[in-house]
Amino acid sequence: MFNKRTKIKDLLVQEPTGQEVTVMGWVRSFRNNQFMAVNDGSTNNNVQVVLELGKLDDETLKRITSSASVKVTGKAIASLGKGQKMDLVADTLEILGDSDPMKYPLQLKNKPTLEYLREIAHLRFRTNTFGAVFRVRHALAFAIHKFFNDKGFVYLHTPIITASDAEGAGEMFRVSTLPLDNPPKNDDGSINFREDFFGKTTNLTVSGQLEGELGATAFGEIYTFGPTFRAENSNTARHLAEFWMIEPEVAFNDLEDNANLAEEFIKYLIRYAMENNRDDLDFLAQRLAEEEKQLPQDKRSEMGLIEKLEFVMNNDFERVTYTEAIDILLQSPAYKKKKFAYEVKWGIDMQSEHERYLVEKHFKKPVIVTNYPAAIKAFYMRSNDDANPELGRGPTVAAMDILAPGIGEIVGGSQREERYDRLLERMSEMHIPAEELWWYLDTRRFGTVPHAGFGLGFERMVLFVTGMTNIRDVIAFPRTPGSAEF
Amino acid sequence: MFNKRTKIKDLLVQEPTGQEVTVMGWVRSFRNNQFMAVNDGSTNNNVQVVLELGKLDDETLKRITSSASVKVTGKAIASLGKGQKMDLVADTLEILGDSDPMKYPLQLKNKPTLEYLREIAHLRFRTNTFGAVFRVRHALAFAIHKFFNDKGFVYLHTPIITASDAEGAGEMFRVSTLPLDNPPKNDDGSINFREDFFGKTTNLTVSGQLEGELGATAFGEIYTFGPTFRAENSNTARHLAEFWMIEPEVAFNDLEDNANLAEEFIKYLIRYAMENNRDDLDFLAQRLAEEEKQLPQDKRSEMGLIEKLEFVMNNDFERVTYTEAIDILLQSPAYKKKKFAYEVKWGIDMQSEHERYLVEKHFKKPVIVTNYPAAIKAFYMRSNDDANPELGRGPTVAAMDILAPGIGEIVGGSQREERYDRLLERMSEMHIPAEELWWYLDTRRFGTVPHAGFGLGFERMVLFVTGMTNIRDVIAFPRTPGSAEF
Numbered sequence: 001m002f003n004k005r006t007k008i009k010d011l012l013v014q015e016p017t018g019q020e021v022t023v024m025g026w027v028r029s030f031r032n033n034q035f036m037a038v039n040d041g042s043t044n045n046n047v048q049v050v051l052e053l054g055k056l057d058d059e060t061l062k063r064i065t066s067s068a069s070v071k072v073t074g075k076a077i078a079s080l081g082k083g084q085k086m087d088l089v090a091d092t093l094e095i096l097g098d099s100d101p102m103k104y105p106l107q108l109k110n111k112p113t114l115e116y117l118r119e120i121a122h123l124r125f126r127t128n129t130f131g132a133v134f135r136v137r138h139a140l141a142f143a144i145h146k147f148f149n150d151k152g153f154v155y156l157h158t159p160i161i162t163a164s165d166a167e168g169a170g171e172m173f174r175v176s177t178l179p180l181d182n183p184p185k186n187d188d189g190s191i192n193f194r195e196d197f198f199g200k201t202t203n204l205t206v207s208g209q210l211e212g213e214l215g216a217t218a219f220g221e222i223y224t225f226g227p228t229f230r231a232e233n234s235n236t237a238r239h240l241a242e243f244w245m246i247e248p249e250v251a252f253n254d255l256e257d258n259a260n261l262a263e264e265f266i267k268y269l270i271r272y273a274m275e276n277n278r279d280d281l282d283f284l285a286q287r288l289a290e291e292e293k294q295l296p297q298d299k300r301s302e303m304g305l306i307e308k309l310e311f312v313m314n315n316d317f318e319r320v321t322y323t324e325a326i327d328i329l330l331q332s333p334a335y336k337k338k339k340f341a342y343e344v345k346w347g348i349d350m351q352s353e354h355e356r357y358l359v360e361k362h363f364k365k366p367v368i369v370t371n372y373p374a375a376i377k378a379f380y381m382r383s384n385d386d387a388n389p390e391l392g393r394g395p396t397v398a399a400m401d402i403l404a405p406g407i408g409e410i411v412g413g414s415q416r417e418e419r420y421d422r423l424l425e426r427m428s429e430m431h432i433p434a435e436e437l438w439w440y441l442d443t444r445r446f447g448t449v450p451h452a453g454f455g456l457g458f459e460r461m462v463l464f465v466t467g468m469t470n471i472r473d474v475i476a477f478p479r480t481p482g483s484a485e486f
Numbered sequence: 487m488f489n490k491r492t493k494i495k496d497l498l499v500q501e502p503t504g505q506e507v508t509v510m511g512w513v514r515s516f517r518n519n520q521f522m523a524v525n526d527g528s529t530n531n532n533v534q535v536v537l538e539l540g541k542l543d544d545e546t547l548k549r550i551t552s553s554a555s556v557k558v559t560g561k562a563i564a565s566l567g568k569g570q571k572m573d574l575v576a577d578t579l580e581i582l583g584d585s586d587p588m589k590y591p592l593q594l595k596n597k598p599t600l601e602y603l604r605e606i607a608h609l610r611f612r613t614n615t616f617g618a619v620f621r622v623r624h625a626l627a628f629a630i631h632k633f634f635n636d637k638g639f640v641y642l643h644t645p646i647i648t649a650s651d652a653e654g655a656g657e658m659f660r661v662s663t664l665p666l667d668n669p670p671k672n673d674d675g676s677i678n679f680r681e682d683f684f685g686k687t688t689n690l691t692v693s694g695q696l697e698g699e700l701g702a703t704a705f706g707e708i709y710t711f712g713p714t715f716r717a718e719n720s721n722t723a724r725h726l727a728e729f730w731m732i733e734p735e736v737a738f739n740d741l742e743d744n745a746n747l748a749e750e751f752i753k754y755l756i757r758y759a760m761e762n763n764r765d766d767l768d769f770l771a772q773r774l775a776e777e778e779k780q781l782p783q784d785k786r787s788e789m790g791l792i793e794k795l796e797f798v799m800n801n802d803f804e805r806v807t808y809t810e811a812i813d814i815l816l817q818s819p820a821y822k823k824k825k826f827a828y829e830v831k832w833g834i835d836m837q838s839e840h841e842r843y844l845v846e847k848h849f850k851k852p853v854i855v856t857n858y859p860a861a862i863k864a865f866y867m868r869s870n871d872d873a874n875p876e877l878g879r880g881p882t883v884a885a886m887d888i889l890a891p892g893i894g895e896i897v898g899g900s901q902r903e904e905r906y907d908r909l910l911e912r913m914s915e916m917h918i919p920a921e922e923l924w925w926y927l928d929t930r931r932f933g934t935v936p937h938a939g940f941g942l943g944f945e946r947m948v949l950f951v952t953g954m955t956n957i958r959d960v961i962a963f964p965r966t967p968g969s970a971e972f
Contacts, residue, residue, distance in 0.1 A: 002740040041705035069933035097934035122925040125704030198970040218611030219527035254488040439608040447555035448583035484684035
């Protein structure tokens with residue numbers, strides 16, 4: 001047994017009474033040949049190790065460099081220095097691993113940019129910013145499981161490799177074991193996918209929802225939390241080719257139940273992080289404030305990060321229908337001054353400039369928009385039967401999107417069409433092959449129930465809570481067009 | 487708001503005092519036009535709904551069929567019947583969704599086989615067996631997150647799509663957006679993967695370990711819990727092409743720390759299920775006992791499911807070195823009677839007949855086997871420098887496998903080679919390209935630390951705890967050669 005250490009997070013909350021402790025970690029800084037800041041990743045706070053002057057030979061002192069790993073045994077005493085309560089006065093120091101300062105690519109003194117840190121994503125966890133981001137990400141992931149577990153939801157692992165491409169949520173990645181340079185062919189020259197691993201074409205999932213509905217119509221309440229994929233050539237700060245999504249699906253819920261669940265869920269996650277990771281959030285709030293100092297006044301956030309999280313946690317989300325949202329846009333000064341680049345009229349798929357206006361300028365809080373035009377939404381959403389051609393309005397479906405300040409769409413969901421005939425009709429209109437989805441249709445044939453669900457993009461939620469601005473900075477090893485490093 | 491119901495699990499623990507409640511669920515059985523067993527998936531226990539004779543018309547009575555969905559409001563009163571505490575005397579009954587008994591493919595009366603239920607995996611959650619299995623699976627998943635969260639581990643989402651195929655843990659699935667029927671080619675006729683989505687060849691991950699080590703050498707302690715893939719043509723009751731794996735990785739742990747963590751972890755999971763899902767486990771124990779009645783006496787388990795779980799929870803795992811394990815095999819009556827099909831000598835990769843002998847016949851408990859021959863283990867395992875050619879023994883590495891009764895290998899892990907030069911040497915011997923793993927090698931160049939980790943196959947753990955015997959019955963929608971349904 002080697003690992004008999006005290007974690008720095010646990011040590012720093014102890015009263016320093018001269019107790020002997022061993023810490024292991026990585027050197028963050030070393031000054032005056034005497035004061036060594038050591039971090040072990042359990043917290044952004046370092047423990048200050050004090051070395052007795054003259055006790056260590058020059059050879060050893062030279063090896064105390066940034067990111068060298070050390071094992072220190074010593075006594076915890078009250079610190080005379082400012083900014084910390086405790087010093088660890090070293091009795092013994094062992095260097096576990098050297099770190100050549102001429103070669104180490106992460107010199108914290110030089111304030112590396114976030115862009116540079118993406119290139120060394122294997123080392124960026126060792127910075128305060130990414131330490132905080134990934135501890136908060138962890139806390140949010142745990143809070144998700146705790147939220148649903150406490151409510152009695154069943155965590156369902158829906159398949160990653162899928163032969164179904166019926167949902168049409170986006171471009172898909174093909175999964176295959178056929179040789180690209182010489183695939184087996186049919187007599188007519190087409191590829192013979194019967195020879196592929198699964199005996200047919202398969203892709204990476206874009207959503208676990210359809211399979212989630214199979215679970216919900218047996219267990220009542222399920223959720224998924226797994227990776228999903230989009231083979232879209234989107235090189236933006238908000239898109240990833242591989243990202244994690246949470247998809248609860250609840251039997252007996254209608255659209256209002258669904259919106260209530262989503263709002264409660266988002267507030268719960270924020271509260272959990274505020275209660276369990278306040279140190280990290282304070283650090284990230286400061287980071288964001290400093291980053292925004294570089295921006296012109298009118299581009300800065302109106303609220304600091306902590307203030308924003310408290311505001312969202314403590315206020316009701318705004319709820320409007322799509323029709324109301326369009327009316328608000330049409331009556332806005334922005335519209336009248338022709339500030340929108342894209343057209344505004346009933347029936348459009350709102351652009352992010354429209355969503356941002358609603359959330360950031362008009363309501364200044366998260367907004368749940370419901371009842372979108374059927375024509376712009378997926379086949380499985382429940383019809384509202386409310387077309388009003390005189391007003392230029394087609395039928396709507398019981399969809400909902402939640403829009404968050406600074407992020408845009410963070411949740412998309414709907415009540416599902418549980419009526420077999422209506423669902424078949426809509427599939428036929430939208431050219432979704434019913435025979436491929438026989439299993440999905442079965443839930444409507446045998447004891448169908450009203451039900452609803454939504455998807456929360458996990459990385460977007462982490463962006464929102466950490467105040468980071470590029471989605472590549474909140475997932476460990478981002479996958480984007482042209483990039484699959486590490 | 488539609489969903490104002492009491493869950494049956496919560497209802498059944500209430501004292502029946504005539505309180506009015508609404509339940510929603512699916513009909514499991516209906517007899518004498520009066521007694522309706524309703525299940526909502528929150529538990530295997532049904533609530534008995536009592537209908538007043540003559541109150542409902544024949545048309546409605548006919549619609550009360552297996553798996554029809556209903557909403558019942560009524561009063562909870564003490565039951566006069568045997569086997570239940572409570573009856574729900576219906577005031578109103580609404581049929582939410584019909585289920586035509588002539589078409590419904592899941593007739594519980596006929597005792598469908600597990601094989602048949604795999605073909606209707608979209609409906610099998612509605613049986614008692616799969617209800618219990620997937621609630622236990624959920625409980626184990628939650629327990630995994632709770633175990634690590636309580637210890638301060640960071641949950642790391644390692645990438646699913648990876649350009650690295652260096653680990654060599656098994657055959658991989660290719661992920662691509664290139665058209666199979668006309669892929670772009672280089673001048674020499676080879677496929678031009680620079681045109682692929684990520685600008686190079688990419689595959690589905692076989693393990694998150696290497697990336698996990700990047701996290702552990704910053705946060706100290708991380709774990710992964712995500713899907714992993716093997717494109718192997720193994721049509722057995724223990725293999726899946728897509729399965730979930732848990733991989734903790736801990737800085738400062740040596741092999742003994744690693745074994746201690748794994749043993750504590752497995753016991754924690756079993757205890758959690760026993761404390762939180764006893765109803766489901768009791769049901770599964772009975773199912774297993776009945777299944778085993780079909781077997782000849784000598785093929786039946788020595789212990790019942792509950793007994794087995796208690797035994798594993800309350801007893802130390804056996805710990806032996808590989809060398810000791812081989813000696814035990816060589817001295818066994820089975821070996822002397824030539825009962826093993828495969829050769830036994832120092833250096834072999836033990837076959838499942840050998841593992842089963844050790845676990846089921848010799849020790850009769852889980853066994854942690856350590857220090858395997860380097861020649862049969864992966865490049866990243868730490869060298870022990872202990873070759874003994876006179877005894878016919880080559881060098882070993884600090885590997886460990888945990889073998890469980892009835893399952894075989896459930897955990898594989900090791901202390902990692904943290905010495906840069908030794909690691910490079912071993913990679914070169916094993917033809918692992920160092921330039922592709924520059925980022926992995928960096929952890930050994932900059933503040934390297936002793937560290938260790940392991941992988942637990944989630945489905946094998948679920949098999950072990952539920953007493954199911956085919957791995958396809960413990961994952962919602964199994965992916966196996968030739969099959970990617972639902």
